[in-house]
Amino acid sequence: MWNRQSQDEGKRKGIYMKSTFVSTEIAAYSILRDVASTRLQGRRLVISRAVWVTLIILILGLFVAMLPAYYAQLQMVCARSACTPGQPTLAAARTLQTLGLSITNYAAFMLILTIMAALACFVVSGIIFWRRSDDWMALFVALALVMMGTAYITYTLQQGNSTWQLPALILNILTYGGLFLVYSLFPDGRFVPRWMGWFTAGWLVWGTMYILFPTSPSFRPLHNAIWLCELAGSAASLVYRYRHVSGLVQRQQTKWVVFGIAIPIILVICLEVPALLFPSLGAPGSLYNLVSGPGFLFALIPLPLTIGIAILRARLWDIDVIINRTLVYFVLTVALVMVYMGTVLLLQRLFYALTGQDSVFAQIASTLAIALLFQPLQHRIQVIIDHRFYRHKYDTARAIAAFSAQLRLRKEMDLAVLTSDMLKVIEETMQPEHVSLWLSRPGPRTKESRRTRHLLL
Numbered sequence: 001m002w003n004r005q006s007q008d009e010g011k012r013k014g015i016y017m018k019s020t021f022v023s024t025e026i027a028a029y030s031i032l033r034d035v036a037s038t039r040l041q042g043r044r045l046v047i048s049r050a051v052w053v054t055l056i057i058l059i060l061g062l063f064v065a066m067l068p069a070y071y072a073q074l075q076m077v078c079a080r081s082a083c084t085p086g087q088p089t090l091a092a093a094r095t096l097q098t099l100g101l102s103i104t105n106y107a108a109f110m111l112i113l114t115i116m117a118a119l120a121c122f123v124v125s126g127i128i129f130w131r132r133s134d135d136w137m138a139l140f141v142a143l144a145l146v147m148m149g150t151a152y153i154t155y156t157l158q159q160g161n162s163t164w165q166l167p168a169l170i171l172n173i174l175t176y177g178g179l180f181l182v183y184s185l186f187p188d189g190r191f192v193p194r195w196m197g198w199f200t201a202g203w204l205v206w207g208t209m210y211i212l213f214p215t216s217p218s219f220r221p222l223h224n225a226i227w228l229c230e231l232a233g234s235a236a237s238l239v240y241r242y243r244h245v246s247g248l249v250q251r252q253q254t255k256w257v258v259f260g261i262a263i264p265i266i267l268v269i270c271l272e273v274p275a276l277l278f279p280s281l282g283a284p285g286s287l288y289n290l291v292s293g294p295g296f297l298f299a300l301i302p303l304p305l306t307i308g309i310a311i312l313r314a315r316l317w318d319i320d321v322i323i324n325r326t327l328v329y330f331v332l333t334v335a336l337v338m339v340y341m342g343t344v345l346l347l348q349r350l351f352y353a354l355t356g357q358d359s360v361f362a363q364i365a366s367t368l369a370i371a372l373l374f375q376p377l378q379h380r381i382q383v384i385i386d387h388r389f390y391r392h393k394y395d396t397a398r399a400i401a402a403f404s405a406q407l408r409l410r411k412e413m414d415l416a417v418l419t420s421d422m423l424k425v426i427e428e429t430m431q432p433e434h435v436s437l438w439l440s441r442p443g444p445r446t447k448e449s450r451r452t453r454h455l456l457l
Contacts (some may be wrong), residue, residue, distance in 0.1 A: 038189045045134055052129065052139050056146055062171060063118065063150045067111070068160045070153045074107035084108050084159045086293055108337065110294065114152055115133040117297045121149030124308035128198035131312055135190040138311050144182045145304050147175040152198065152297060166211070176227065183234035187253045190243040196233070203230050235261075252316035259307025259319060259326075264299035266330070271295050327385050332378050339373065341365050392412075 040048050066217050088096070088103060096106055117175045122376065125145040132138035150171060157168035180203055184196040191197045242254045272291045347362035 009073050038135045040134050040136050040139075048136055048139055049133055052133075052143060055143060056125075059150065059171070060122075062167060063153065064170065065148075066153050066157060066164050067115075069157060069160075069164045070114070070308070071107055071111050073156065073160050073162065074110050076101050077103065085156050087156075088290075092290055106290070111295075112292050113297050117152065117300050118149035120301045121145045121304045124304040126240050127148075128308060137185065137187070140178075141182055141186070141307060142310055144175075144178040145307065147171070147178050148300075148304065151175050152300070169211055173204075173211060176206050176230070180230050180234050183257075185239050186238070186257060187246075187250050192237060192245050196237050199230070199233050227283060246436060249313070249316065252319060253310040254315070254325065255319045256306045256310035256316065260303040261324060262295075263306075265301035268296065271299075324385065328378065328382050328409045331381050332374075335381070336370050336373065340370050341370055 010134045036382060073084060073086075074086055076087060077088050077093050078084070088106060096103065122145075126141040128138050128142040128145070154168040154172035154175065158172055177200065181200045184200055185192055192398055206223075209221055219277055238254055238258060246254060275288065275292070297340070343366040344362050347365055
């Protein structure tokens with residue numbers, strides 16, 4: 001009899017422990033399965049590391065050798081209609097002179113900023129190699145990051161007339177080919193859809209043709225169009241993989257990568273829109289052009305950081321909070337800027353119509369309006385975004401808050417009613433396959449009852 005009771009008790013404990021840790025086991029199994037599919041061992045591991053180190057030394061050597069030519073090109077004032085990226089025009093040189101700066105100061109600043117952006121890629125690549133060099137997908141991503149660190153220099157030199165034009169063009173084509181291949185394989189090393197492999201191979205074939213005929217004027221717009229198609233195809237592959245193939249961990253990795261891509265895209269849009277709305281800002285010698293140029297380099301720095309987090313699987317679930325906060329404060333900033341500009345223009349016209357002159361009261365009133373609107377507008381935007389993009393979490397929080405408020409308003413607690421309401425809330429919010437409630441009998445708490453209660457919790 002005692003053995004039978006002990007066996008039943010053991011079975012119940014096993015069921016409780018299994019239900020408690022089932023989600024952890026599933027996540028761990030998903031991680032181990034993904035790692036095992038790209039793991040390198042034995043001779044393949046040694047050869048892969050040796051090839052990786054050799055390629056990195058070659059790429060970094062080219063990067064260092066190109067720096068003097070890049071620096072010299074930044075110091076050359078462009079008098080043509082088409083200038084290379086970062087190269088100052090005559091009007092820009094005059095603007096720098098009025099600010100008390102020289103072309104040499106500008107070139108040194110751009111060189112330092114370029115090296116900083118490249119170092120972000122190199123450091124993240126080194127960390128990935130140090131932590132995950134037994135994974136061929138991680139090695140390939142680390143290699144692509146090092147190549148990405150050279151992209152701005154190679155893009156600049158390939159449009160100039162230096163002796164490094166052809167090597168820069170070849171390295172730039174290979175860099176974007178590697179990045180397109182990473183986005184087609186990430187994160188499990190498989191092409192999804194399968195035809196994405198041919199998609200990337202098409203870029204390398206076109207890149208070979210472009211290298212052989214770089215001076216053909218008809219190739220430049222076609223090259224840009226193919227580049228955009230490749231970029232769109234890689235983005236579509238990530239979305240398709242996320243919705244139809246990826247598991248829980250892989251979806252979090254994809255979110256980090258997409259977030260890193262979205263940051264430079266949003267920053268570039270923010271830098272380009274003012275120049276489109278106010279054409280004077282985009283004039284060749286304007287101060288805005290001198291400031292926006294380095295802004296494009298700053299926009300590239302977050303991308304290697306997010307890719308590194310995705311590959312190393314460090315704090316993957318923080319991305320949900322980051323995306324939520326980014327959406328809220330980005331929409332809030334845009335809304336407040338629009339309210340401020342609209343209020344200033346409206347009040348300026350009103351004061352001018354009444355008094356015949358402008359008044360500083362318009363700026364003061366607009367600033368006070370922004371201060372008063374900040375908190376309620378932030379709360380409203382947060383609710384809208386939670387309701388639109390995080391509906392399950394939003395409904396869960398609202399249901400739990402309503403249940404807590406209902407408990408506080410009750411004067412008498414009926415155990416049966418409370419149990420029924422609690423199970424109903426759990427079913428509506430978490431939607432489990434089975435719900436059961438276990439209540440212990442009142443009495444002295446033994447060691448065995450405390451252990452059973454701990455397993456249940």
